[in-house]
Amino acid sequence: MTTRRTFLKGAAVLGLAPAIASAQSTAGKVVVIGGGFAGATAARTLKALAPRLDVTLVEPNPVYTSCPFSNSVLANLREISQQEFRYDGVKRAGVTVAETSATAVDATARTVTLADGNRLSYDRLVMSPGIDFNWGALPGYDEAAAQKMPHAWKAGAQTVLLRNQLQAMDDGGLVVMSAPANPYRCPPGPYERASLIAYWMKIWKPKSKLLLLDAKDAFSTQRLFQNGWAELYPGAIEWVPLSKGGKVTSVDPATLTFTTEFGSHKAAVANVIPPQRAGAIAGQAGVADRTGWCPVEPVAFESTLRPGIHVLGDAAIMGGMPKSAFSANAQAKVCAAAIVALLAGVKPQDPILINTCYSLLAADYGISVAGVYRPDKGQLTDVPGAGGVSALEAVGGLRGQEALYAASWFRTITAETFG
Amino acid sequence: MGRVLLPVLASALLLAGPAQAADAPPGASSCTGCHATTKIADSVIPRIAGRKAADIVTFMREYRSGAWPSSVMGRIAKGFDDQQTNAIAAWFAAQPE
8 A cells, every 4th residue: 555654755746745635634425326447446546545535336237347358258369257347446445336226316416316225415426327329329229139239339248149149150151240430439449349350250260251331431540450451361351431331221130131321231140339328327417418428528527517427438528538448547537636626625637648549450469549638628639749559560579569568458457447 | 778777667566555646747647557556467568656757757758759669658758748747757756666
């Protein structure tokens, strides 16, 4: 543990000892809804910064299944159990974990009603509900259809279902994926998934091909992915952009058929990554706008619609910052510090945030996209000249090195989040 | 001189507590998304807590200029000016290893 002596020494370097002293004694009630990368980080960081705070994390699932690295489960590079994290470390940090869901938020009375009948009051509420799917936004796709055409965009049973379908597929079968328009969880995710399925097919189903139908004409880290596909899997992945008829207008789960503006495609295995919005409780709480996502100010990530509620992670509109686990963790640490400041009556400092997203194109082939962000004109904005993608020309084993960094990052971020 | 630092950083794997972000300077709390506050088995990413501030500053400057080649740190270092970098380095230097 950090001792008070080293802690104060660190603070003294920056002349911040008085503020630290107030953080140590800051009291109040904070409720966190949703125990993913944002929520679990926020809860633990709040207790680390202000041990006297009463922090409750509301999360119905006893086990969190991580989406980052779940594409490696599809490629049989990992077991789903390696994606699973419990809340013991969060509890050890002094956080009360309410293993139930939030059913209602009253932003005026500052209360959260829980499915188990309890009601929690709060001074500050953190909402990190992640995403829900816009069932019905894609005709033919609903929860029943997801059992035939898995989304696997919330990791867990859906990931295993898609993996099992791939393994049962005849060699030569066509895998069809659909990717949604922006914004959605994990911008490079669909392309990493296509890569790792191709990686797996090259070994186990060498006659199979993958068709990726996209509602966009451009995507994250596009040149690196396309160069990698040409190098590693020539002819195995066909990407169909919006302008070439990539937008899926309906699906038929009975026949595993995707219909686009230009025709239809019948799949042996179908993966639909559906249109998304903030988790449903955000709409109920009044923090989601008509886009389905949650606008926030860029310093403490407080809702611009409901004071006293901070929204983090995939559910929030974070300007230039993508919906990623790294972003969620970084936002949560900034938000926790800001909440401690606000509860102590201190103005939070303007933050700087970093995001780094790694994608694997093969077990030993990684690429990344990074950015640095700061508040500007009311939203988080890319710091000019910083960030960008991995070098297009890989020298000195760069792709292998980034695959190692990706694995190290995953071990780190999950430890930083869940303890 | 920065070139002999990596093994030193990589071997600095003593246990530390959770990140204390309340009064960390802007940007510092994001670093621990990769540079762990606790010992991580098999991580190839060095911890930076408790390292000398001057060494962190040297690395960040060399990453920023490209004098020290990197995969991702050059892209990140370009987001911080000297003053911001110095503050982050001083803060990490004051954290327990």
